[in-house]
Amino acid sequence: MLDPAPALAPARTADRSFADLGVPGPLVRVLADQGITTPFPVQAASLPDSLAGRDVLGRGRTGSGKTLAFALPLLARLLGGAPRATGRPTPREPRALVLAPTRELASQIAATLEPLAAAVGLRVTTVFGGVPQGRQVQALRGGVDVVVACPGRLEDLMGQGEVSLRRVEVTVLDEADHMADLGFLPAVQRVLDATPTGRQRLLFSATLDNGVDRLVRRYLRSPATHSVDPAVSPVQQMAHHVLRLADRDAKTGVVRELASGTGRRVLFLRTKHAAKKLAKQLTTQGIPAVDLHGNLTQGARQRNLAAFSAGEVNVLVATDVAARGIHVDDVELVVHVDPPTEHKAYLHRSGRTARAGTEGTVVTLVLPEQERDVRTLMRQAKVQPREDRVAPGHPVVGRLVGEVAAVREYVTPAQRVAEQQGTPGTGRRTQGGRARAARPGGAGDGRGRSGSRGQGRRGRAGGRPHGDRTR
Template identity: 60%
Template sequence: MTTFTELGLPAPLVDALAQQGVTEPFPIQAATLPHTLTGRDVLGRGRTGSGKTYGFVLPVLARLAAGPTRRRPGRPRALILAPTRELATQIEASILPLGKALGLKTTTIFGGVSAHPQITKLRDGVDIVVACPGRLADHMRSGEVKLDRIEITVLDEADHMADLGFLPEVRRILAATPERGQRLLFSATLDGGIDVLVKQFLHDPVLHSVDSAQSPVATMTHHVLHLEETHRLPVLIDLTAAPGRTLVFTRTKHRAKALTRKLVAQGVPAVELHGNLGQNARTRNLTAFSSGTARTLVATDIAARGIHVDDVALVIHADPPVEHKAYLHRSGRTARAGASGTVITLMTDAQVADVRALTRKAGIKPTTTRIDPAHPLLAELAPGERTFDTSPRRPVVDNRPSKVTASGAAPGAGRGRGRGKPSENRGGQAARANARSRRSGEREGTPPGGQSDRRAGGQRSRNQADAPRSTRTGNRSARSSAGGSRRGGAGSPERRRQSGR
């Protein structure tokens, strides 16, 4: 087995990796590092969980640490573009402990949160920016960041950025980087609009393909459960009440929210993740799932890529996805890095044709079984004692900003299936996390100013409510006097004329 040292990584970086428990390179890392470390443009293709993140993080860190230039305010040295906030946050989490050992500073830039902390960090100077295209473009237009000193540009999950319609913005961003800078493009598939980016911005790239999205995962088993529509919820409750982590996918944000409420109402500690949640709520819920406080995450396709949580034993397609690529990426949240996992698709009579076409295009041959909520197969797919939280505690609403980030989550903090009962208070904690999510005032695309205005208004209301009674009474009296003067108070001629009628 080739070592990181033999591949050319500097000793401080190898030592930092060892402290993170990483001692051997994955195949895609071993294949790409000899070229990325020498400055070549590289196309890396590999399915989720194949080690792509370290495949580009390691050469970025190694080359910046060895380079003669130093960071300058508003002019980062490396740029990593990602399609979602969660993916950007997890890339940063991979970089931080390694970058600290090399004296390199990193920050993330994405929407849904205030722009001011991002601007402050840019002005202080950072080496690496991990960004989503939209907010980065905003900072470029305002002049807070310039990309003329970028030495290495990385596009992660490039095909997903194409699916989300980010390519025009990505092209404008790449055009702002130095033409001869190194460019790395990593993706599960290299098709569609990706070819346009490759031809325009990469120079004589080397292609390395390891485990494409269509490659079967030997440690992943696929099942289709054919059931009645009325049995969908009871089956989901049974599967998610088993020990361990379960990730449940729905097609819409509304269904994710509704299903989470139903599971929590039945005593299953569950949280939701979808685009209607503000960033603080999304981070809290993902952290609850990562730490094991909530053992079930109900999500839309926002979690189909870039979400890495150790020991997800079960992925359930509560709603079968429309496209086969979505099926593969959703399923890729389990059986990662050699671990085993189970993927279940719930199918009604009306969905038979669609599910058959979906699995055929995905290259999957699942085991199909007609079941009801009492079928013994459920216990085989999700083994262990079913536990439910029946505490009467009411959810506590907390609108304070989150003090945790996804990078602070303990990836291996949860338990695998069958290792014992979850703590009895998890259901109440999950309910509280859910309540905070629903009450979060943040929405995607809301300008930071509008967010501040709403918070300020809420603070004024709370301050008034906390004021002494005499002060509030005096304020009402003052308003009454003012109103009386304007409309005709008790001593006004108008009031006297009215009283005499």
């Protein structure tokens, strides 16, 4: 069984180029234009087999370079297939399918595929819930070569007769273990059963538990298996800290301090309500923050993630929706404001930092009643954290924060949209009509209900309950 691990993009290998591995020249040129000239280990190991048409079982962690490991052979397969009689894709009948567990991951896979596909005259579209299906149906009717989909919406469109998988030549399952964790494997099996037998299939997963091994046995034919680990364990690339707190008031103050640094940081909470409340409170205190959770509309999720990715804000307050499938480089600090309940969630959350070979810091805040559970969590995650009992203003907290960012007012993406639409925003109004955060000092306690609990390119975000649900 493969062990779970958080994200890390290892150093590229310099001994073989993409051209040496057999990647078609037009795709190599697009990669070069993006500054990508040598493959990551998972790519160098798997591409000879996948380009040759073999089924592949890959150990592909988030951030390891696995998206290109399946995107390149997928597009090469389509380029080498029979030419289209009309020069256009057949309506409703894609030739390649990529299944992903979340809308965010599907969007980012598509963002990696699109410039490569466009360079060779192929069309890509995404299919997921959380947004009206009209544009997706329109794209399918117009004809696309590659569909990147979450299982739930894809099944809906199959049932409506808007898409058929009978012409699919290559199928990719990305983060199959996450699909299993979310209970999506029955839907995945129904989708795979609708694709032709004997065609190429590529499966990437960090583990083979929770039924993923059954998928491998049923749908992959004598797969070439590639398990490529980074030279340095990603867990070892992170500095792990457990901060023990006397009570919730102390926790509130420490959370505010940890959010106040100049670098990017992600704060994880258990509930959607608590994430929304904390982001609003931090912004009101002059620490601009955006939230990311399942209660947001698709547009709001996309705008908030874009604000964080672009550096407009330094703080992302999230539920576990952001633990996988959200790839933002240069996150220096991950804070488990609410400790997760199991070690895989801890590793996946923590994997938002220490990416692309960089170091990172992970902090877990622990109230007295959580100490036993957190000790078990760390043991299962094979982590030996530094432990300190702290309060607001403690020197350890100050060292973790580093340089403190200047307090500033911030107009949130939601407020800007409300102003553009001529509707009241969610923040205070100034004489100029702009909704702005209040000056520091007007916050609540930040607790809500939170007692516990780079080779890709940033793309659009999306999702739906059932087959692509998020928290």
